[in-house]
Amino acid sequence: MVPPLLDNLARFALSISAQVVVLAVLSVGVAVVAAQSEPILVLAILASYFATAVLVASLAAPEMAFAVVLIGIFVALMMQFTAVERRQLRRGWAHLAMPRPFRVLIVLVVLWLAWSLNLFARPLDASRVASVWLAASAAAALTTSTDPFKVGTALLMVLAASLLYYATSTSEASLFVLAVIAIACFAVSLAASHLALLPPPSRPDDA
Amino acid sequence: MTPSPAIIPLLALPALVAGLVYFLRPWERTPQIVAFLAAVTAAYLVRSAAPGLSGDLMGRPLVLDGPARQLLLIALAAVALGNLALAIYPIGGFFPSVSLLSASLVGVVASIDNLTLASLFLLINGVMLALAWGTRGRARGHLQFLVAVTVGCLALAYAASLMDAAPDEPSRMGLIAFEIGAGLLLALMPFGFWEGMLGRDADPLTTSTANLTFKATVLVLVWRFSAHYPWLAATSAFPQLLRVAVLITVAYCSLRTAVAPSARAYAAVATQAQFTLALLTLIPALGSSSLLPVTGLWLLARVPTSLFLATAALALQQSRRLLPRLLFVFAGLALAGLPGTPVFPAYLASLLSLPRSNDLLLPLGLLTAGLVVGALRLLWHGGEQEMPDPPALSGALTAAVVLALIVLALGLQPSRLLLYLS
Numbered sequence: 161m162v163p164p165l166l167d168n169l170a171r172f173a174l175s176i177s178a179q180v181v182v183l184a185v186l187s188v189g190v191a192v193v194a195a196q197s198e199p200i201l202v203l204a205i206l207a208s209y210f211a212t213a214v215l216v217a218s219l220a221a222p223e224m225a226f227a228v229v230l231i232g233i234f235v236a237l238m239m240q241f242t243a244v245e246r247r248q249l250r251r252g253w254a255h256l257a258m259p260r261p262f263r264v265l266i267v268l269v270v271l272w273l274a275w276s277l278n279l280f281a282r283p284l285d286a287s288r289v290a291s292v293w294l295a296a297s298a299a300a301a302l303t304t305s306t307d308p309f310k311v312g313t314a315l316l317m318v319l320a321a322s323l324l325y326y327a328t329s330t331s332e333a334s335l336f337v338l339a340v341i342a343i344a345c346f347a348v349s350l351a352a353s354h355l356a357l358l359p360p361p362s363r364p365d366d367a
Numbered sequence: 368m369t370p371s372p373a374i375i376p377l378l379a380l381p382a383l384v385a386g387l388v389y390f391l392r393p394w395e396r397t398p399q400i401v402a403f404l405a406a407v408t409a410a411y412l413v414r415s416a417a418p419g420l421s422g423d424l425m426g427r428p429l430v431l432d433g434p435a436r437q438l439l440l441i442a443l444a445a446v447a448l449g450n451l452a453l454a455i456y457p458i459g460g461f462f463p464s465v466s467l468l469s470a471s472l473v474g475v476v477a478s479i480d481n482l483t484l485a486s487l488f489l490l491i492n493g494v495m496l497a498l499a500w501g502t503r504g505r506a507r508g509h510l511q512f513l514v515a516v517t518v519g520c521l522a523l524a525y526a527a528s529l530m531d532a533a534p535d536e537p538s539r540m541g542l543i544a545f546e547i548g549a550g551l552l553l554a555l556m557p558f559g560f561w562e563g564m565l566g567r568d569a570d571p572l573t574t575s576t577a578n579l580t581f582k583a584t585v586l587v588l589v590w591r592f593s594a595h596y597p598w599l600a601a602t603s604a605f606p607q608l609l610r611v612a613v614l615i616t617v618a619y620c621s622l623r624t625a626v627a628p629s630a631r632a633y634a635a636v637a638t639q640a641q642f643t644l645a646l647l648t649l650i651p652a653l654g655s656s657s658l659l660p661v662t663g664l665w666l667l668a669r670v671p672t673s674l675f676l677a678t679a680a681l682a683l684q685q686s687r688r689l690l691p692r693l694l695f696v697f698a699g700l701a702l703a704g705l706p707g708t709p710v711f712p713a714y715l716a717s718l719l720s721l722p723r724s725n726d727l728l729l730p731l732g733l734l735t736a737g738l739v740v741g742a743l744r745l746l747w748h749g750g751e752q753e754m755p756d757p758p759a760l761s762g763a764l765t766a767a768v769v770l771a772l773i774v775l776a777l778g779l780q781p782s783r784l785l786l787y788l789s
Contacts, residue, residue, distance in 0.1 A: 308510055315517045322521050326483075326528070336425045340487040344517075347494040351513055354498055355506045 166222040173217030173225060178286035184211045185290045189297030192313055193270070193304065194263045198243035201313045206236040208294055208320045215287045219328040224338055228323055231342045235316055235349045242309065242353035249357065263304060270300045287328050294321040307360075312352020319345050374422035374429050378474040381409050381446070385467035399454035402463035406447035406470065413439055414787075428480040435477035437663040437788050438587050442473040444787070445579040445670045452572055452678055452770060456762035458501055462573045465499035469576060473584050482527035482595060485588055486548075490520035492584070493552075496576055500569040508565030512577065515551045515561045522548030523588065530596045537598045545592060545599070546608065552585040553646065554639055555612040556619050563623060566635020571677035572766075578638050579673055583666045586649055593653040600654030609650060610726065616643045617730040621737030625744065630680035630695065633741050638673045640734050641702055641710075645669070647727055648717055661716045663788050668709035671777060672701045675770035682763040683745070692746055694767045699742040701774055703735040708778035 184207055191204045209232020217225035274293060294317050301314035319341060326337050384405035391398045413436060420431040431439070446466045453462060472492035476485045493516030497509050522544045529541035550558040565574050593600045600606055620640035627633035648662040679698040682691040701708040714731065718724045777783060 302514055306507065306510070308506065311510055311514060315514065318517060318521060322524070325525070336427070337484065337487070340484060340491070344487060344490045344494065347491050348513070348517060351494050351497045355509055355513070358506050 170217050170222035173214045176214050181211050181214050181286050182289050185293055189293050190267050192301045193267045193297055202236050202240045205316050208317050212320045212324045216327045224327050227338050231345055235345050238349045242356050266300050270296050291321040291324045308355035315348050374420045378471050381467040382471035385464040389464040396454050396457050398463035399450045402467050403447050403450040406443045410443040429478045431478045434587055434658045438477045439474045441667050442470045442580040446470050448674050452766040455766040460501050462499045465495050476584050483524045486520050486524035500573045505568045508568035511561035511564050519548045519551030534596050549589050556616045562639045563636050566632055571634040575673050575677050578642055579670055597654050606650050606653055613643050613646050617733050621733040624737035625740040627741050630683045634676050634680040651722055665713040667784050668713045671773045672710050675774050676702055678767040678770055682767045696742055699738045703738045712781040
């Protein structure tokens with residue numbers, strides 16, 4: 161028997177349309193490539209895990225969706241604590257960031273690539289769009305940033321895409337696989353936090 | 368008769384001690400000594416365990432077969448010797464705890480039947496390692512390692528899930544994901560720049576775990592893939608690609624070794640090239656039911672040799688007196704396979720037993736040339752010097768001397784290495 165909390169969560173998730181989830185995932189992808197602000201990146205992590213949970217709830221067991229929500233909340237909290245600590249220690253990487261127009265250009269190129277691969281063809285497969293778009297935008301963010309906080313955010317989004325894949329697309333869909341990926345998420349956020357709190361290099365070629 | 372331990376307690380033992388070691392950090396050298404003793408005890412228990420020890424982890428079968436047992440013993444040897452060196456030359460950080468935890472995870476990766484789960488456990492292992500290494504003001508190598516490990520392990524897990532759908536039929540996407548994942552994790556060119564960068568940004572003694580245990584685990588995992596999916600070795604071009612990648616990587620790393628700006632960078636790229644050579648012993652075993660005996664010997668023989676080179680490089684960077692210079696040259700020659708050192712019997716056995724032994728001669732020649740030219744350059748022209756620190760210098764020198772003695776002892780009696788793995 162499904163507990164009432166999970167039942168209500170599943171109903172809530174099923175009430176959200178696939179188009180809304182796809183729009184949320186697209187916004188998250190754009191944010192992780194274009195944004196430098198730490199609060200926006202933390203929100204992007206949270207949104208990507210919530211979107212993943214909604215898709216998991218509609219395609220797999222509600223218990224798995226609940227586990228994904230919990231993973232997202234804890235990982236986002238760890239990154240938020242790191243962001244606060246960084247602000248207190250004045251560990252700014254903004255002077256090493258790529259110019260904003262270049263980052264926007266990268267977003268446009270990734271969007272064009274996704275369009276040319278028929279990712280947005282109708283009927284829209286929301287879970288395919290979400291996993292491919294999250295992985296592609298994270299890859300774009302990884303190639304354009306040397307800030308450990310942003311790299312950690314991108315890696316966490318890759319892990320969100322793999323959570324979605326393993327919860328819905330393979331015979332490996334089990335809470336054990338999800339638990340191992342959850343530990344990997346915590347380990348990645350811990351390592352990224354550790355590296356993000358180191359002093360940034362003074363010159364771009366040292367980064 | 369000694370009772371055989373169960374597999375789960377055996378694999379969990381190093382991780383449990385890692386928790387204890389974490390709280391011993393206020394006492395200098397104590398965590399390293401406890402980690403050393405724990406690794407030796409765990410190795411003794413693994414050696415006394417019955418062959419083919421099995422069990423299950425949350426319903427998934429675990430089997431400590433021959434290759435898994437050898438890999439675990441190699442990892443425990445690396446943890447024990449690494450912590451012994453750090454007990455003499457203490458560098459602050461989480462290395463003792465993380466190295467023990469890593470040994471447990473290596474055991475799980477090597478013994479779990481499911482390759483998707485093995486790749487995911489490998490991801491946890493790799494990411495935890497990044498926490499154990501100190502930095503010298505720059506963490507670009509750490510970040511590159513983190514990205515390589517996450518993307519590489521997820522690519523291997525994705526490949527395993529695709530190949531599991533039809534194990535006997537070739538999967539194009541699965542093959543591409545597998546090759547990218549293996550290339551990133553084994554630090555093969557053009558994916559392997561992270562290792563040289565890591566050597567630049569952290570000390571070579573602690574980062575040697577990436578080379579000695581993590582990449583050895585990937586090697587066994589790649590072989591397991593080929594055993595699970597026979598088409599990978601039989602019909603795909605993977606073995607040929609691996610051979611070409613080995614040659615390119617060794618050539619690139621040998622060139623980098625020859626022009627290395629510091630002893631630290633020299634140690635990083637030299638051990639990367641030497642590990643890459645070990646992949647040539649993997650190629651004949653791809654698709655078969657067991658690894659070649661020479662692979663285990665090779666991976667074990669490089670443990671004391673690589674750690675010796677790392678400590679000798681640290682000692683040379685801090686002082687340019689005669690003893691550090693001699694130790695550095697001896698370490699470089701030991702890695703090149705000087706007779707009387709542990710790597711020599713591994714090279715000799717490979718040359719005598721490999722079906723295409725000529726394939727080994729060219730990369731071995733390149734490696735030796737790079738090692739010799741780089742060592743001579745660093746000795747005559749000097750390299751980056753670090754601030755002199757007499758207590759630390761004596762620690763690095765003592766650690767290098769202890770490891771040199773171990774290298775000599777094992778090199779003069781190589782049967783001990785085989786006995787340890789048997």
